[in-house]
Amino acid sequence: MSASSSKGKGKELATASPLPGPSSGSANPAASLSALWAYLLPALNHIVKSPTNTPDKAPAIDIGFYAGIHTACYNYFTSQSETKSSAQARTAEPSGTDLYEQLDKYYIDAAREVILGAPQDDSTLIHYIVPCFNRFSAGAMSVNRLLNYINRHYVRRAQDEDKGWLRLNDVLESVAKTITADDSREKISERLKEKRTDELKQWGYKPDGSGATMASAEACAEAASPPDRIISVSSLAHRRFRTEVFEPLLAVPVVKGTKAKNKKIPKATKTTGIPLPKGRLARAVKELLESKGGDEEERVRLVRDLAAALRLVGVRPDHPLRKRLDRFLQNV
Template identity: 55%
Template sequence: MSGVLNHASSSASPSTSLSSLWAYVRPALDHIVKSPSNEINGKAPAIDFGLYAGIHSACYNYFITQSENSVNLPVMDDPDQSSVSRTDIYMWLDKYFTEAAREISIGVPLDDISLVKYTVFSFNRFHAGAQSADRLLSYVNRHYVRRAVDEDRGWLRLADVLESNSAMMTITSIEESHAVFARKLRERRLEELKKWGYRRGDSEEKAILAESCAEAASSPERVVPVLSLAHRRFRIEFIEPLLAVPKTATKIKAKVKHKIPKPPPGLYPAKPKGRLARAVQSLLETDAIDNEEKYFLVSTLANALLLIGVPEDHSLRKKLHKHIEISALTFSFFQH
């Protein structure tokens, strides 16, 4: 595993500008996100405590400086323009994770079994690095993401719960409208979290996990925490191209009268599958891998698809879940 990244001394304050801050943060991100790791769980390499603390302080000072500068700026007609200085670091992070995921996709192997292994170990490494980045850049979550959510720019927005204005017809006061909006938002949030395994009364840990999955499943323009931002880009840039079903060529044929229809190839003809789905099928059918390793790959891939926001009704997630259930029943049977 890579060694500890040490603190690099510099006379310039990294919080004075975005370019200075990014030049200070980027090497640490490269180390924890991209450095090779021999750990089976992809554990991210450590960075020196001095550098870790320095990045924390630099991010904090940067956001404080930007907030103070925005107070002294003249009022702009476009409110979005006044917040550009607060979004820039977030946009650069999004671009960084985009490039990191694309770099991983370049190394995709041609062999099916190798593809599954590569996907599992690449995600484990990327996920561990993203977790470290999320902790390292906690001030981005605190000073930008949280504010964006308060401003209705998060993964779940008021527009998502207001299908029509009919709910507003009986509202008689501002206080009542706020209460209606808050109630509808809570109801919609619970509805969305159920899609990711959460049920009313579950633990707070399950709620946090379900919300992080929902965040990763959101569209790119929605502001989410750093970890979910990384997961979302891994899904969009790496996984979704592998899940894409190839388009079948359609041939235009001349109409022929009294043509005898051909019998179907089977009662349930096979549908075209994405590359990752075909690779998983090959994994499940092979005898070259023992059941223990097969179960590890299948269960880890299933968890990865959950974390990056692939819906539970996706055919590949269903297939993986079915195999996990069968494996669990088989193991239980032989135990008795």
């Protein structure tokens, strides 16, 4: 393909019309989960997966389709609540659980498509992963706005019921050490808030406003949580990008030829000179940082975007690869 035709195609992608909604019919998209999902899926695929010339901005859908999805989600949640008796409401899962789990499965599949398309050559891995993540994340943020009713109706309720990213049991042990029998409920609640703030500080939050905002830090903390925690729709997508893409790429390969009873990786020492094996992403970063020549501005951009991606998907700040990327950026 010639350069001119490539530019023309890129321009065409960037100015493509918003995705129209399905033709109106008698089917009610809020009648069942399968009906609602069939209604949502074209919009999700368009927003998350469609090719675009602007990977930091997800493709749009028609305003009528957008409004229709809001209405369908509202009607689906409402109908679920109304069909449950008071006894069922106390024992059954909250309305929207099935839709939330279906969305989680969707993000698993979407993230796996990314890892399946990854190049085998470490030298091109970061050039592939960074734009893929930027595109995936832009889609996730757009879907978060589109399906915000899930956040307001389902996620917020789950968090109020101690099912969110940080649960009482997670902090009870450390908080209990500072609680006395004379402490009031308000004082205990204040200690719990302090613990939550301490957790957010690990993700860059600073109460004086000099660091990341609380919302930004909490999004990272949500993505870092285990898969059983109920989190916002955007963090749900980022968490799956971590579990399905980054974690496999960060995994250290098992050393071949070792017996089952002795699978420990040998430590590198000055005397043995045995190098520690590295995961694919660590090898790719090493090659990128140590490469000579090339476009320095592009290299810095890739490192900065990769560092931001690892943070956003919930890779811990003390991870060796995150620390190496941060050190590089501090010296730029």
